[in-house]
Amino acid sequence: MIKSAACLSISACRCCGGADLAGVFDMGLMPPSDGFSRSAAEPDATYPLEVLMCEGCGLAQLRHTVAPDALFGDDYFYFSSYTQTVLDNARANVEAALARFQPGPDALVVELASNDGYLLKQVAARGHRVLGIDPAPHPVEAARAAGVETIHAFFTEALAAGLEAEGRQASLVFASNVLAHVADTQDFVRGIRRLLRPDGTAIIEAPYLRDLVEHLEFDTIYHEHLCYFSVTALRELFGRQGLHLNDVERIPIHGGSLRIFVQKNDAPSERMLKMLEEERETGLDRPDAFQAFAARVAAVGQELRDLLRRLRAEGKRVAGYGAAAKGTILLNFFRIGAEDLVWIADKNPHKHGLYVPGMKVPIVGPERIEADAPDYLLILPWNHREEIMRQQADFARRGGRFIIPIPQPRIVGAEGRAA
Numbered sequence: 545m546i547k548s549a550a551c552l553s554i555s556a557c558r559c560c561g562g563a564d565l566a567g568v569f570d571m572g573l574m575p576p577s578d579g580f581s582r583s584a585a586e587p588d589a590t591y592p593l594e595v596l597m598c599e600g601c602g603l604a605q606l607r608h609t610v611a612p613d614a615l616f617g618d619d620y621f622y623f624s625s626y627t628q629t630v631l632d633n634a635r636a637n638v639e640a641a642l643a644r645f646q647p648g649p650d651a652l653v654v655e656l657a658s659n660d661g662y663l664l665k666q667v668a669a670r671g672h673r674v675l676g677i678d679p680a681p682h683p684v685e686a687a688r689a690a691g692v693e694t695i696h697a698f699f700t701e702a703l704a705a706g707l708e709a710e711g712r713q714a715s716l717v718f719a720s721n722v723l724a725h726v727a728d729t730q731d732f733v734r735g736i737r738r739l740l741r742p743d744g745t746a747i748i749e750a751p752y753l754r755d756l757v758e759h760l761e762f763d764t765i766y767h768e769h770l771c772y773f774s775v776t777a778l779r780e781l782f783g784r785q786g787l788h789l790n791d792v793e794r795i796p797i798h799g800g801s802l803r804i805f806v807q808k809n810d811a812p813s814e815r816m817l818k819m820l821e822e823e824r825e826t827g828l829d830r831p832d833a834f835q836a837f838a839a840r841v842a843a844v845g846q847e848l849r850d851l852l853r854r855l856r857a858e859g860k861r862v863a864g865y866g867a868a869a870k871g872t873i874l875l876n877f878f879r880i881g882a883e884d885l886v887w888i889a890d891k892n893p894h895k896h897g898l899y900v901p902g903m904k905v906p907i908v909g910p911e912r913i914e915a916d917a918p919d920y921l922l923i924l925p926w927n928h929r930e931e932i933m934r935q936q937a938d939f940a941r942r943g944g945r946f947i948i949p950i951p952q953p954r955i956v957g958a959e960g961r962a963a
C-alpha cells in the first residue's frame with residue numbers, strides 16, 4: 545500500500561534545483577528499511593524507491609521523499625554503539641581531527657545525528673565541550689543517560705540560528721552518515737554554515753557513490769538515503785551555500801565512504817582536486833555511472849536465490865545474521881523470505897520478536913545460533929562481515945559456514961577462508 549500523504553515526488557534536483565533528472569535505477573515498491581513489524585500477518589507500508597541522477601550537478605538522489613515520521617519515531621532502534629566498526633571509525637575520526645585542527649580548551653564540538661553519543665563521548669573524554677543533536681528518541685535517551693548533552697530535534701538552519709544567537713558556534717562539527725538522510729539538503733548545509741565558527745571545520749562522512757556502483761551495493765539504497773554522493777556533487781552542494789569542500793579521504797566504513805572537510809575559506813587540497821578529475825574521467829558525475837547496474841544486481845539476486853534453494857534441497861538450514869536496514873532491502877528486492885531463512889539473529893534486543901518488514905522473517909537473539917545450530921548464516925550487514933565472523937568464531941568452529949551476498953554470493957568458513 546502507498547500512503548501517499550507520507551510520500552512526495554520531487555520535480556527539481558535536491559542540490560541545484562535543476563529539472564533534468566534521469567531515472568537510473570528503479571527498485572519498485574519497498575518497505576521502510578528500519579520499519580520492523582510487530583506482526584507476521586499484517587501487511588507493511590511500502591513506498592516507491594527509484595534513483596535519479598541530475599544532469600546539471602551530478603547528484604544521484606531518490607525520486608521520492610518519505611516523511612520522516614513514517615521512517616523514524618518510536619520504531620527506530622539503531623544504536624551506533626552496538627557496532628564495533630562504527631565505534632572504531634568514530635575513534636579514528638575524532639583522534640585525527642583533534643590532532644589536525646587543535647581546538648582550544650573552550651571550543652565547542654557538535655555532532656549532527658549524534659545517536660547515542662557514541663562519538664561525542666570520546667570527544668568529551670578528551671576534555672572538550674560537546675553538544676549532540678538527534679531526532680530519534682531512544683538513542684537520545686541513551687546519550688543523555690551517558691552524560692552527553694543532546695538536543696532532541698532534526699538539525700535545521702533555524703535550529704543552528706538559535707544556537708548562533710546564544711553564542712554557541714562550533715570549532716568542529718561532525719556529521720557521519722546523516723547528510724544523505726536529510727530531506728532539505730540545502731537547509732541542512734546552511735545550518736552548518738551558521739553553526740561553524742569562521743575558523744571551524746565540518747567533518748562529514750557519507751557513503752561514496754563510486755563504491756556503491758563498483759561493488760553493487762544496491763542494498764544501501766533505501767528511503768532514508770535520499771542522496772548518493774560523489775565528490776563532484778558534494779563540492780557543488782556546499783559551494784552553493786558559500787562553503788568550501790577543501791579536502792577528502794576515502795574510508796572503508798559502510799562499504800566505502802567519503803570523509804570530507806568543509807570550511808569557510810577556499811583552500812582545495814591536491815588530493816581533492818585529483819578525485820574530481822578522476823570522477824570526470826570515469827563518468828561518475830553522469831547517468832552513465834549506472835549503466836548495466838540493474839542487470840548486474842539482478843544477476844546477483846538470481847545467483848543468491850539459486851544458492852539458497854540448492855542448500856535447502858540438500859537439507860541444509862540457513863539463517864540470517866544482522867537485521868540491518870540493508871538486509872530489509874536485499875531480502876525484499878531479491879524476494880527472499882521465511883522459507884529460505886529460518887530466522888535472523890541480531891544483537892539489538894529491541895528488535896527481538898519483530899519481523900523484517902515485507903518478507904516477514906522473524907528476528908531473534910544471537911543465542912539462537914548456538915541453540916538451533918543452522919548450517920549457514922547469511923550475513924546481511926556484509927559491510928561488518930569481518931566483525932561478525934570474529935564474533936561468531938564458535939559457530940564456524942562447529943562447522944558452520946557464512947554466506948556473503950555482495951558483490952557476488954560466496955560461502956566462507958572459519959576466519960573468512962573460502963569454503
Ligand SMILES: [Zn+2]
Binds near residue numbers: 558560562598599601
Ligand atoms: Zn542538480
